[in-house]
Amino acid sequence: MNPLDTPASGFFSWGRYRLPRDQAFRLRLASLTVFARKQEDEIWISHGSHREGDPPAVEPARQEDWSRWGASESPDEIEILPAFPDRPLVLRPENPFNLLPGARARVFVRVPLWIKVGVPGARGGLLLEIPTVTLSDTWWGSPQEGQLCYWLDILARREAPPDVFRSDRILCPLDLVNRAKEELPVEKILLQVGHLTIFRGDGSLWSDEIRVRYKGEAEGSELEVTGRTPPEAPGAIRLMPPRTPAPRGFTARTFSRIKALPGLGISF
Secondary structure, three states: OOOOOOOOOOOOEEEEEEEOOOEEEEEEEEOOOEEEEEEEEEEEEEEEEEEOOOOOOOOOOOOOEEEEOOOOOOEEEEEEEEOOOOOOOOEEEEEOEEEEEHHHOEEEEEEOOOEEEEEOOOOOOOEEEEEEOEEEEEEEOOOEEEEEEEEEEOEEOOOOHHHHOOOOOOEEEEEEEEOOOEEEOOOOOEEEEOOOEEEEEOEEEEEOOOEEEOOOOOEEEEEEEEOOOOOOOOEEEEEEOOOOOOOOOEEEEEEEEEOOOOOOOOOO
8 A cells, every 4th residue: 555545534743754765655645645656756746536435536647637847956845835725715604693882702723734755865856835725716806906815614613622623624723803893793804824823733733823903894803913823722833834924913804704715615
């Protein structure tokens, strides 16, 4: 059995792995299978999806189904690391709720991770990033000013029991506080995942805590990304830095009412 053939609900060690000489390296993560092959001084990468519970995707037989990279030296290792998606996420709770003035709520959101595939070392580099789930595009903001995001339907759990963890998900704790004088409807939340760190716990992946202080429609929200392990994950170690470090005490429009048709959502 290939050493990275993991069960759909299992966990494995992220990091470096030696490429076998006569067969493709294979990583199975939930419904995604990634293949890597050493071909002389090149690295070949391919991937495929399958339904969870079904046999994993098979290695492509055609050369055109592989992406190829030349290297200055024949690489013997490949590096596999987790990452957040490359755009912000617009989250829609399956059951929207309201926060009265002065109220707070702590919710846990599961975000599907991306896989970064690279060659380690000074002469290596990132080859590609592969999403474990294809998310729908959506827009956050006005037609004149805004940003392209991904849409994600969520359950907004209030607790984090052991059965919530999956090998292809990152659990993000959000601490929401309504400091406005009016009620806050939590219908859509903008999550800037590019500012988040990834931590590895015991059979789990976590982000740092995101603190959101809502000040009203005109003032927006004050956000703080702690950069530290959340209290629910004592002993977790830092695995991946954020794509873009968050500025201190930045503000943004974080909440929105549902006023238009969203992208097609997938529930996590």
